[in-house]
Amino acid sequence: MNPVLADLPTTIFTVMSGLARELGAINLGQGFPDDPGPEDVRRRAAEAILHGDNQYPPMMGLPGLRRAIAAHYAHHQELDLDPAAEVMVTSGATEAIAAALLALIAPGDEVVLFAPLYDAYLPLVRRAGGVARIVPLQPPHFRLDADALAEAFSDRTKLVVLNNPLNPSATIFGREDLALLASFCTRHDVVAICDEVWEHIVFDGARHIPLMALPGMRDRTVKIGSAGKIFGLTGWKVGFVMAAPALLRVVANAHQFLTFTTPPALQEAVAYGLAKDDAYFTGMRARFAASRDHLATGLAARGFRVLPSHGTYFLNVDLAPLGCNDDVAFCDDLVRRHGVAAIPISAFYPDASVRHLMRLCFAKADDVLDRALDRLATVA
Numbered sequence: 001m002n003p004v005l006a007d008l009p010t011t012i013f014t015v016m017s018g019l020a021r022e023l024g025a026i027n028l029g030q031g032f033p034d035d036p037g038p039e040d041v042r043r044r045a046a047e048a049i050l051h052g053d054n055q056y057p058p059m060m061g062l063p064g065l066r067r068a069i070a071a072h073y074a075h076h077q078e079l080d081l082d083p084a085a086e087v088m089v090t091s092g093a094t095e096a097i098a099a100a101l102l103a104l105i106a107p108g109d110e111v112v113l114f115a116p117l118y119d120a121y122l123p124l125v126r127r128a129g130g131v132a133r134i135v136p137l138q139p140p141h142f143r144l145d146a147d148a149l150a151e152a153f154s155d156r157t158k159l160v161v162l163n164n165p166l167n168p169s170a171t172i173f174g175r176e177d178l179a180l181l182a183s184f185c186t187r188h189d190v191v192a193i194c195d196e197v198w199e200h201i202v203f204d205g206a207r208h209i210p211l212m213a214l215p216g217m218r219d220r221t222v223k224i225g226s227a228g229k230i231f232g233l234t235g236w237k238v239g240f241v242m243a244a245p246a247l248l249r250v251v252a253n254a255h256q257f258l259t260f261t262t263p264p265a266l267q268e269a270v271a272y273g274l275a276k277d278d279a280y281f282t283g284m285r286a287r288f289a290a291s292r293d294h295l296a297t298g299l300a301a302r303g304f305r306v307l308p309s310h311g312t313y314f315l316n317v318d319l320a321p322l323g324c325n326d327d328v329a330f331c332d333d334l335v336r337r338h339g340v341a342a343i344p345i346s347a348f349y350p351d352a353s354v355r356h357l358m359r360l361c362f363a364k365a366d367d368v369l370d371r372a373l374d375r376l377a378t379v380a
């Protein structure tokens with residue numbers, strides 16, 4: 001096969017959303033809420049488009065947004081970030097990840113990744129010339145393991161990429177896992193890119209711990225966040241990168257050649273939204289947790305085994321009790337014959353070693369979830 005095609009396959013999200021559209025299926029595949037998002041934030045963007053400046057904003061982001069981001073993380077995660085030197089705005093978290101990988105990998109550098117891995121990571125690492133060392137995490141707990149880390153890290157390791165909370169497993173790395181990873185990063189002098197886009201969407205009283213806050217990690221972590229996730233406005237593509245000045249400068253040099261900047265009206269609206277009070281964030285978590293419970297209870301009542309979801313918009317269904325060990329075939333059949341789109345988890349394991357789970361997005365109105373449950377009733 002043409003090496004470009006092999007390296008840059010069509011993402012599972014495009015594939016499943018395409019099938020859902022074509023077949024008129026209920027799309028519980030690609031993760032996005034069906035709710036329109038906070039009206040005041042959207043209104044703010046509309047007003048900024050009509051009455052504000054629509055020319056190139058500064059490459060690093062609007063100063064007001066950079067200040068709002070620093071204030072937001074000071075309040076929610078007790079981080080002390082200098083908005084002028086340690087915060088940059090990007091066109092979505094995926095751009096932030098791409099900028100960080102392009103900036104920090106020299107050809108031949110080893111990069112430690114964990115599977116399940118978000119499908120953008122590996123093609124970007126490889127295109128940047130990195131050599132991926134993939135550590136598979138095992139369901140249902142998806143915890144880090146000291147022996148596996150010891151095998152993956154070496155003198156050649158330059159970077160590690162962690163997603164916390166973890167999509168698609170809907171698990172959270174707590175202090176113990178993070179401390180273990182931090183010990184490897186400090187021992188091997190490795191920079192960590194921590195994709196924390198789900199940081200606000202954690203349930204049952206869990207608290208997100210930023211990797212950057214672990215001892216020894218402040219100056220070696222590139223933290224990535226997403227306004228699309230914080231406000232349920234996934235199409236806005238406004239992301240943030242936070243890192244110590246020397247690290248951020250290098251990432252900014254890559255960002256300037258990728259998108260250079262991000263629509264100013266959206267930046268203004270995000271700056272406004274980030275200052276929302278705690279009630280907004282607790283309310284959002286409570287609504288998502290209620291949707292999670294609605295879908296999980298409905299699935300269990302219809303004979304499915306559901307894995308616990310501690311964060312993100314997702315939950316996983318174990319297909320093994322249904323005698324299935326081919327999630328791709330299962331999801332293909334599900335969308336074609338039953339009209340529900342899901343994501344096969346093997347898409348997140350480059351060696352397809354885990355093939356008995358499917359991910360469903362519960363960030364939908366109850367009646368949509370109910371219709372999906374009706375369609376699933378005859379499956380299990």
Ligand code: GLN
Pocket residue numbers: 011013014029030031032167
């Ligand atoms: N983050 C979204 C998900 O996991 C997908 C984003 C995309 O479509 N590329 O569903």
